[in-house]
Amino acid sequence: MNERIRHLLPNDRMKIFKEKPFFEDAETVLTLLYQPLISIKGVAVFQALWKESNFQQSQTSISHHQMMNMLNMTLDEFYDARKKLEAIGLLHSYKEEGTYRTLYYVLQRPFSVNRFFEDPMLSVLLEHHVGRDVYLRLKKRLVNVPSLPTNIQSVTHSFDDVFTTIHPNHMVDNQLIEEEESISIQTQLPLEWLHKMLTQQKIHAQKVLTQANIEYIEKIIKVYDVDFLELEKALIWAINEDQQFDRKEFQDMCKDIFYKKHGSVPPRLYSKASQDEQPTNKQSETNQNTEQPKSKEGQLIQHFNNITHRELLEDFSSSGRASMKEVDMITNMMEEHGLTQPVMNVLVDYVLKRNGNKLSKNYLETIAAHWSREDIQSAKDAMQIAKREHHMYETWKQKKSQNQRKQQRSKEVLPKWFEEERKNKRKSTQPAQEPKKQINTGESQKKREELEAFIKNYSKTKH
Template sequence: MLQEYLPIDYTKSLAHLYQPLIGVHAVTLYQTLLHEMELQSDSSPQTHHTLMNYLNIPLDEVYKARLKLEGIGLLNTFKKQVENATVFTYEILSPFAPSDFFKDAMLSQLLMHQIGNSKFHALKNHYYKEAPSDLGENITIAFDEVFQTFTPSIEAVKPKEENSKPTRTEPSIDFSWMVQMLKQRLIPVGKVLTQENRKLISQMVLLYGLDSYEVEKSVLWALTEENVLDTEEFKTACHDLFKSKHYDTPIALTEKSISPKQQVTEPQTKEEMLIQELETISPKQLLEDLSGGNQASEQDLRAIREVMISQGLPAPVMNVLVHYVLLQSNMKLSKAYLEKIASHWSRANIKSAKEAMEFAKSEQNKFQKGAKQKTSYNYKPLSKEIIPEWFKDRNKTKQQPKVIQNSQTVIDLEKEKAELQALLSGKAAPHQNRSQG
């Protein structure tokens, strides 16, 4: 089925703009599904063998082509069980018209890397015509200045969005760090992080795989004297950062090995739960969790951000580092201590929370073997006041007293600390009764 009418020049988009990105099989599958819809005489489904015959490719190639269409935003797939058969329904989405294609930052950048600069600009000059900038003042009057109704509809007078096309999958990014960074530099947040700029930043992160500190560098580089984000300068900065890390690696769409029955493995052990949490939350959330839900201080956030940017640590690694330093320093966050360990981890090229946890454990074991005194990589006894709520049993209610009221509560807290210490030392924690949560 078709979601909406296609643009009149959609075939030009498929041939010249989409085909270099997703290949001939995917484009041919799209066109086959589109014309097959017209041949359907009834609602009875056909087998995929029909598509295999039309395209003259095996079923696994049909499946790969389908995934490319889904990923690029040209197809939605629905699956349901009917009696003894599995029925797939394909909803065809409209491609961008050629002029709209070049308004999408990620797709246009991908096309440029795929076909080369000269050919890209030739296509852009042919298909994308910018509106003249010297049209004068826009004096068009609004709906409510011409018409009057008893109950005006918000939807009726709402202007149509410029790109009211099929929704494309875009990465969700936590902009809280960038907001804090801009505020610290007295840069107007609303002027920089507009809706269009947020979309552009999200797309560049997805395209180039940038870390948060790299995005901040690119944004600051591309800001004009009037604190306006120069989009072309920002794209160039992102690309330069990518090249500095990956050298001659080309930017191109590559296929992931996706299995139809691919499932996400749930964390089973205490350590896996901790690592998963450290991989997904932001350092700001971690600080607030470790402080019992209280708001993180500006001083701590500034120290973390500066260390992240200077040492180039990803957020999950920074989470492990913050957790490590807090436990070592009796819940005090020392910037000097952060920098000392961060420089070591940066040289070790640690990229994930799991790698950081394993590295911390291996370093601790090395020092424990030959040193009697505590070193910068040995955990000190854990504080008796605070245990992060998210590290406790998540299936139990989180109604823990903030003040230790009796001896039983003290014993439970000590059990929690013993388990955490066992994880960090690489030893299995003894089995304990967690009835108290």
């Protein structure tokens, strides 16, 4: 508030101008693409200034108090929204001191849909604010890509194919001059150092450090907080075998650097005032990382704290290269479940060792979801829960093996010789009972003969 009082008061006047006519899709772009970055108040202020500029005469002005009443917001809220508009590139502000202080607001044309998604900084920040799924849906809905047949070939002639404005004898000289001038591009990057570094790596620096690539690099390293020393590693990584600068590879490498330094929360737009109020333990973490632990477990924890999952996959690979598909999968999973980089490193290491150096997405995501619910925040906690789960798995595996052996014993077929031996043992016990059976059989035979004789004699006497 003290800052706002020094720079803006309710009685200060405002004059509003539009630098260029806006694109037809300006309303859509402001609402769906800019709003997640600068908040609904930022968009409301811009739209109010936009509408006012359509009716305001060049010699007239209104007070900020009038604008406050129109927007139903305090002057502090207006000033905060104005700063966001200036920072995102939608507004330029100028002041004129006099009887009344007058602010000149020059509205900048919002990007078109296509230009917004082509801008590396805005598109990356939007993806981190709304999530990858929403980002891709917005891009699919808003970006109009002409659907031409796949079997056609371009026969369009370019300007250089048809025209030339210089004599052919001077073509080479002009090209050399053009290359020399390209080095003097206006940028904050240390171009001389980058040229020297790429040349030492036997990379054609002029081919990589074009004006478009330099602008892209500047925006990406600003989003992902990459310093110049880290830039060297990211830049070399992003150059492919054909010495072409791969922007996707560069962004992924910068993203890894960001997560390694700041954890799993993706880069977003924060107000510096609110950021300063939040306590940080970065200094204490740095001190802990510089101390060399003595125990093996401590060294392993420090290792997981100081690397990215890309570097971890490179260590497991015999070629020293990580699969970009796996790197993207792990990065998205880490963001989705809110796991820190050290915790994700432990998880990847655990799954690779448990699963025969294979990264199963379903298996990895099941454990990631579980650790997220358990609120695992450090490599030490992740290692402890991994050990506990591994012990439970080994115990369950041992019990299962024992049960299987019991079932196998009950179902196994006895050998033939064992059955014959058992029958022989039974027969050896039977002879002791045979005499009794024979006696019983003889007595019954004798009785039967006597009965037959009696019946025979009885029939004779009767006749």
